[in-house]
Structures are given as structure tokens and as C-alpha cells.
Amino acid sequence: AQFAAILRNSPQFSAILRNSPRAIRCRAQFILTPPLSRATQARFSSLDNATAPTRGTALRLVTELALPPLGDCRFAKHAADATAHVPLLPGGKLDLKLSSHFGLLLPLGSPPEGAAASTSHICDRFFLGGPGTFWGFRTHGVAPHDPRHGSPAAAAAAANGGGAAKPPLRDAVGGDVSATATAALSTPLPGKLAAAGVRAQVFGTVGGLHA
Helix, strand or coil: CEEEEEEEEECCCHHHHHHCCHHHHCCCEEEEEEEEEEEEEEEEECCCCCCCCCCEEEEEEEEEEECCCCCCCCEEEEEEEEEEEEEEEHHHCEEEEEEEEEEEEEECCCCCCCCCCCCCCHHHCECCCECCCECCCCCCCCCCEEECCCCHHHHHHHHCCCCCCCCCCEEECCECEEEEEEEEEEEECCCHHHHCCCEEEEEEEEEEEEC
């Protein structure tokens, strides 16, 4: 179990705040994660190799609880990750990897003024996209996203015949429910790379976020 008190400023720069979506602006304040917040982890692993496994299973469960009386954040956050490696050819020449992730954030207490009744804090939400979460997407590139406020100069240019207005930029706002599933085939690369545990992979991932 881990206990921590963390002071967070979200967002950090006023220039970003001026153009941020409403979902971010209504959360722009200093946040103190209470010192009674507790993160508990449970792990199980039967993998044959910690860095380049080809056989076995692994399970990781994490529960984080932030409660009063101190601090501004009140939530229960749960995450589960499961992985299975199945050898398809002897000697680790071909390996099938199946992995899944599920996360659930339950906000507790009353939201700040201007926020939806069931809205969690953006700092505590799950984000998907980028290496380690959802390959093939930019960092935090998986929805939900909210549009930024438009630039007055760009709006004026469009009104004066400067061409069609461009679609507004959008910022990731995260979600309270996160789920992904991945299937991958891997094989060792030839030569010294195989001895170093370097493998080539073909994979596919499905999943998403829900606010």
C-alpha cells in the first residue's frame, strides 16, 4: 500500500487555459490529493521470462482510494491488467500474446461549480493513445475530446473572406471507464538480436474510453 499527498495545478499555464475546453477550464485550480489516499496492488505472474516472455500468464490489480478529511480529491479508482503468452512453435519461434486492460473511476463527493454532476477530475481519469496504451494513435489520441475555444484572429479572417474556417483543435479530456484488448504474434529476429531478446511483432488492439 502507498500513501501520498500531492499538490497539482491543472492546467499549469494561463495561455493554455484561455483556449482550453470548458471541461478543463472548470477544473483549473490547485488540487491536493489527500494524504489518506491509498493505492493497493496485487500481482500474480507465471511468465517464463520477465523481459521477453513466451509462455505463462500475468495479472495485476490496482485499487486507489482518496478520501477526506484532507484534500480536494475524492474518488475510487480500479484497474486490472491481464496477459497470457501461448507458444505456437517450439523454442519460442512463434508466440501468441493476449492482453487486456480495464479501468474504472468512481468520483465521490460533489463536483465544482460549472462541472457536470457526475464529472470526475481530469487529473484522475484514464487516457488512451500512444506507446504502452494504444499503439497507432497519438498520445491521448483516443476519444473523448472537447473542442478548444477558437482564435479571435482566425475567426475574423474567416469572416472577412479569408477562406473557410478550419475545424477547431480538440483536447483530450479522458474518461472514467477504460478498456482495451490486444492480440499479438511475435517471433525472434535473427542473429545477435535473438540472443538479446529482440522480437518482431504483428498486433491488433481494440478498445476505448467512456466519460
